[in-house]
Amino acid sequence: MQALARPLALVGSRTAAPSRRPAAASAAPLRACSTLAVRASSDRPQQSAEEASAVTTTALLAAAGLLAPLLLDQEAAMAVPALIKGRTFSLIHPAMMFFLFGSSVWAGWLGLQWRHTRELATTIKEKKAQLPAPDADGNRPASPLAAEITALEAERKELIGKKLNEKHNNWGSMLLGLGVTISVSGAFNTFLRTGKLFPGPHLYAGAAITVLWALAAALVPAMQKGNENARSAHIALNTINLLLFAWQVPTGLEIVAKVFEFTSWP
Numbered sequence: 001m002q003a004l005a006r007p008l009a010l011v012g013s014r015t016a017a018p019s020r021r022p023a024a025a026s027a028a029p030l031r032a033c034s035t036l037a038v039r040a041s042s043d044r045p046q047q048s049a050e051e052a053s054a055v056t057t058t059a060l061l062a063a064a065g066l067l068a069p070l071l072l073d074q075e076a077a078m079a080v081p082a083l084i085k086g087r088t089f090s091l092i093h094p095a096m097m098f099f100l101f102g103s104s105v106w107a108g109w110l111g112l113q114w115r116h117t118r119e120l121a122t123t124i125k126e127k128k129a130q131l132p133a134p135d136a137d138g139n140r141p142a143s144p145l146a147a148e149i150t151a152l153e154a155e156r157k158e159l160i161g162k163k164l165n166e167k168h169n170n171w172g173s174m175l176l177g178l179g180v181t182i183s184v185s186g187a188f189n190t191f192l193r194t195g196k197l198f199p200g201p202h203l204y205a206g207a208a209i210t211v212l213w214a215l216a217a218a219l220v221p222a223m224q225k226g227n228e229n230a231r232s233a234h235i236a237l238n239t240i241n242l243l244l245f246a247w248q249v250p251t252g253l254e255i256v257a258k259v260f261e262f263t264s265w266p
Contacts, residue, residue: 085193087263093186094256100179101245107171108238114164115231120156124149176217183210193263202255205248212241 127149134140183206191197216237222230 084189085263086266087259088266090189090193090259090263091256093182093189094252094259096178096182097186097252100175100182101249103171103175104238104242104245107168107175108242110164110168110171111235111238113159113162114168115235117156117159117164120152120159124152124156127152172217172220176213179213180210183207200251202248202251205244205251209241209244209248212237212244216241 127145131145131149132141132143140146186206187197187203197203216234219230219234219237223234
């Protein structure tokens with residue numbers, strides 16, 4: 001029996017040994033993963049700090065660009081590359097402003113059409129209230145209003161299908177973002193070319209137009225809640241804006257003539 005027990009003990013020890021090796025082998029990847037996790041967690045604060053620093057730097061550069069005409073002197077303005085002071089860059093502002101003037105007219109027309117679409121719903125409701133009451137059998141007597149209501153409903157359905165509100169919102173957003181950028185860049189370009197700004201009707205009208213864009217856009221949340229006063233104020237501000245825009249076009253053309261006179265390509 002002892003002779004048999006020894007071989008069995010040897011076999012048991014050989015079979016048990018491999019079970020320890022996988023445990024030790026599996027522990028190594030776990031230690032490696034934990035090490036990587038610790039390293040990754042230690043790298044996250046550094047990465048977030050770098051991202052925050054990049055955002056701060058971008059914001060400071062943008063603010064510096066907008067404030068440059070107020071902070072730089074004439075010598076600093078004259079030190080910029082000739083290309084930036086050339087005719088090509090100087091004509092970007094007037095070319096884009098002509099586009100924005102046409103865009104303002106188009107966006108205004110879309111807005112008025114959408115307002116007409118909303119008013120049609122009220123008009124249809126009022127006319128339906130004027131229809132003759134149905135008889136005992138539920139039949140409504142013939143009335144000229146019925147055909148008029150049908151025509152108004154068809155018109156309203158057609159206008160809704162054009163998605164006028166979405167188009168108006170998209171053009172309005174473009175006007176706000178691109179308009180403010182181009183108006184500021186126009187004054188910035190003048191300062192870079194001449195070393196100073198020229199207070200006058202064109203500068204004052206351009207500043208007023210930029211402010212009116214911002215004020216009209218600020219009324220949108222109240223308009224979306226159905227505030228009619230905000231809608232009326234939005235239309236009034238944009239009407240004044242469009243009139244100012246048209247009024248300052250001649251002064252802008254005078255500046256364009258000076259650009260051609262005192263600059264060269266490119």
